[in-house]
Amino acid sequence: MKVAAPQTRPPVPTITKGGTFSLESPYQLLQKIPEIYREIEKTGFVVLRAWDNSEKTLLKVAQYFGRIQGHAKADERGLVTVTPERATNSPKEFDRNLSKTSQEFLLHTDGSFMNGICPVEEKYFRLGPPGLFLLQCVRPASVGGESVLLDAEAVLxxxxxxxxxxxxxAQMPGLLHFFGGDQVALDFPLFERLAVDRYRIRFRLDLALAKSENAASIRFLIDKFFLSPRFQTRRRLESNEIIVVDNSRIVHGRDGISLEGTEGARLLRRAWIWDEHNAEVEALSNSLSGLQAFERARVYGPKTDADLRLRPLSLGIRLSRQAESR
Ligand SMILES: O=C(O)CCC(=O)C(=O)O
Ligand SMILES: [Fe+2]
Structure with a gap:
């Protein structure tokens, strides 16, 4: 009799249907976009099984969700290659870029450190994490690399x-601190209220700290809620699949990746979508010297004007009426 290998983590249901759309052509994508929008608003993410795994297809799909956002590691169109270039981050030097390693990438919000001012052409915008992101699977790992998706709406x-x-x-201002290298530390609540009826999560498990008086409570929250199968979905992305994720609602991660295997390393492409809530700002004095300081953030601006959204998407975390009335 075969003995099951001991499990290191509790089993979590892997979704096989529901939330997955099979698309045979760009035309079918356009036809299904209204339904795809509704699914993202309901679940926080959607898996699109596209007709191929080309860059062109990712760019095409991304445009239906808004303007692609740049990144220091992205190419001129805003695409980032996610592949294990090395086994781990250098233990000597601080490097928060885990997506280029084969290490487990713990639960995080993409752009959890983003909190700046971004020049876009002649204007300036308040910069936060991307509203959505897309991950396109070109080649899955032979072993490992399964995606983990945590629904922070269900948790709240x-x-x-x-x-x-x-x-x-969890909603206290300045509750968490994210260490970003050198002296950069950001203070944020776990759940940030954006509007009367809307919250956003900002989290990065491997780099978050909490004030000692709250640390035990937050560790309990992570153990009992974030790491519970009750709120998580696990999904192995297959070639051609593109996952589109509401980054203000879903916290994500991925298992470690085995570097063994003959078919080549796991290869994904990532695109961020500019959050159209990033408000335009302007200087209160004529001194432009201060504004020069923001030039380095220009790479995070929208890469294109192409925005094929059929309507604005309703993203973020909402409380149910029952929870709201408490
Ligand atoms: O490798 C993955 O599946 C996820 C990568 C990721 O989360 C990222 O690049 O931010
Ligand atoms: Fe990520």
């Missing part, structure tokens, strides 16, 4: 109902 609703004190702590 459960917290409000089951652990109201923890829900309150």
């Amino acid at each position: 609703n459960a917290l409000v109902n089951e652990q109201p004190e923890l829900a309150r702590i």
Whole structure:
């Protein structure tokens, strides 16, 4: 009799249908876009099984979600290659770029450190994390690399109902600190209120710190809610599949990747979508010297004007009426 290997983590249901759209052509994509939008608004993410795994297809799909956003590691169109170029980050030097390693990439919000001013042509915008991101699978790993998706909307609703004190702590301004190298540390609540009825999550497990007085509560929240199968979906992306994720609602990660195998390394492409809520800002004095300091952030601006959205998407975290009335 075969003995099952001991499991290192609790089993989490792997989704096979629901939230996956098979698309045979660009025409079919356009036809299904209204339904795809509704699915993202309902679930926080969607998997599109596209007709091929080319860059052109990723660019085409991305445009239906908004303007592609640049990145220091992206090419001129805003695409980033995600492949294990090395086994781990250098233990000597701080490097938050885990996507280029084969290491497990713990739960995170993309752009969790983004909090600046971004010049776009002659204007300036308040910069936050991307609104959405897309990951296109060109070649899956032979072993490992499964995606983990945590629904922070379901977590916040459960917290409000089951652990109201923890829900309150999780919304405290300046609760978490993210260390970004040198002296850069950002202070944010776990759940940030963006509008009367909308929140955003900002989190990065491997680099987050909390004030000592709150650390035990937040560790409990992570263990019992973030790492619980109740709120997680695991999904292995196959070639041609593109996952589109609401980055203000879903926290994601991926398992470690085996570097063994003959078919070549796992290869994904990533595109960020500019958050159209990033507000335009202007200087209050005529001194332009201060504005020069923001030039380095220009790479994070929209790469293109192409925005084929059929309508604005309703993203982020909402409380159910039942939770809201508490
Ligand atoms: O490799 C993956 O599946 C995810 C990579 C990722 O989360 C990232 O590049 O931010
Ligand atoms: Fe990511």
